Amino acid sequence: MGTQPTGEVVVRRTVQVPIPPERAFALFTDRMTEFWPPDHSIGSSPIARIVVEPVVGGRWFERGVDGSECEWGQVARWNPPGELVLLWQLGADWTFDPTLRTEVEVDFTPDGAGGTLLELRHRHLERYGEQAETLRGIFDSPGGWNGILAAFVDRARQTAD
Amino acid sequence: MPASAAAVLDALGDATRRSILERLLDGPSAVGVLAGQLPVSRPAVSQHLRVLKEAELVLESVAGTRHLYRINPAGFEAVRGYFDQFWATTLHNFAALAHVEAARPPVHLPSEQET
Numbered sequence: 001m002g003t004q005p006t007g008e009v010v011v012r013r014t015v016q017v018p019i020p021p022e023r024a025f026a027l028f029t030d031r032m033t034e035f036w037p038p039d040h041s042i043g044s045s046p047i048a049r050i051v052v053e054p055v056v057g058g059r060w061f062e063r064g065v066d067g068s069e070c071e072w073g074q075v076a077r078w079n080p081p082g083e084l085v086l087l088w089q090l091g092a093d094w095t096f097d098p099t100l101r102t103e104v105e106v107d108f109t110p111d112g113a114g115g116t117l118l119e120l121r122h123r124h125l126e127r128y129g130e131q132a133e134t135l136r137g138i139f140d141s142p143g144g145w146n147g148i149l150a151a152f153v154d155r156a157r158q159t160a161d
Numbered sequence: 162m163p164a165s166a167a168a169v170l171d172a173l174g175d176a177t178r179r180s181i182l183e184r185l186l187d188g189p190s191a192v193g194v195l196a197g198q199l200p201v202s203r204p205a206v207s208q209h210l211r212v213l214k215e216a217e218l219v220l221e222s223v224a225g226t227r228h229l230y231r232i233n234p235a236g237f238e239a240v241r242g243y244f245d246q247f248w249a250t251t252l253h254n255f256a257a258l259a260h261v262e263a264a265r266p267p268v269h270l271p272s273e274q275e276t
Contacts (some may be wrong), residue, residue: 008186009242015252017259027259035254040247115263120252121246126186126232 009125015118021081021108024116027052028106029084042095043070052086054078060086071096082108087124101126172216177201178209182218182232189222189231 013122016047032050043048050072053059058075073096077085086104091097103123111117172178180199184190192210196203210230213219220233 009241011248013243013252014243017256019259020262024259026253027262031258035198035251035258037247037254039249118252118255120248122248125237125241125244138240 008123010038011122011125013120015120016111016115017118018115020114021110021116024108024118025084028118029080029107042071042072042090054080076103084108100127137157172212172218175209175212177205178213181206181209181213185219185230185232189229191227191229195230 013038018029029052032052033047036047036050037074038047039092041064043062045065045066045068046066048065050061051059051063052062053075056075056078059071060073060079061069061071063069071089072085073089075085076087077083084106086106088102088104089097089100091100094103102125103121105123107119107123109117179201184195184198185270192203192206195210196206199206201209210219210221213230214221217233219230222229222231
């Protein structure tokens with residue numbers, strides 16, 4: 001798993017959510033700011049909003065609280081409520097690289113119980129070949145993923161109460 | 162990651178070796194075929210493949226007298242692991258938000274999309 005016979009490197013993740021595909025698609029695209037790990041930002045100021053323009057060829061970018069905008073990629077396919085493809089064009093050092101084209105494919109399928117099965121595939125990660133070690137450094141850095149996850153779980157619990 | 166970081170970096174620091182890797186991304190190939198696609202000699206391709214093998218970026222298989230080289234997916238494990246963790250966290254966040262949404266009446270939210 002994770003690598004196709006062609007040498008394509010893929011990450012697959014699925015998650016089930018208790019809202020129908022129409023709402024899941026809208027939540028994913030229109031309110032990305034609310035679930036994106038906040039330290040994964042490339043701007044000079046904190047993220048005010050993550051924007052996915054709802055059209056093929058639309059921009060995917062972050063807007064900082066100071067109004068500055070930083071490109072992340074673009075919309076390659078926009079077929080609500082079932083299918084979304086974003087081009088992720090951030091290098092390992094979290095700067096926009098127009099020559100780098102990795103693909104984030106997201107499918108939203110009814111789960112038969114009123115909810116949605118979201119399947120995400122981040123494809124063509126082999127295109128990071130030369131930057132692998134930089135990524136490793138970010139991944140291993142102190143205060144990395146575990147801290148983010150714990151902070152989120154706390155907040156989600158508070159919100160749910 | 163079994164190969165040392167230094168070996169991987171050295172292996173990827175050469176344009177010809179990167180070209181070889183790019184061709185192998187399309188599928189397994191043999192030394193002679195690769196030499197025919199690149200402006201370098203067959204012995205030079207063999208030498209580059211040896212370096213890539215030592216960095217564990219490329220695997221060699223032998224069928225009779227035929228030697229085939231292909232991408233070693235383990236060499237990209239660091240990249241894959243990074244994004245696997247990233248999306249695990251992000252989709253976990255998304256699911257939690259969706260659960261909060263599900264508890265609300267299904268009103269149509271006005272789009273905050275700015276273009």
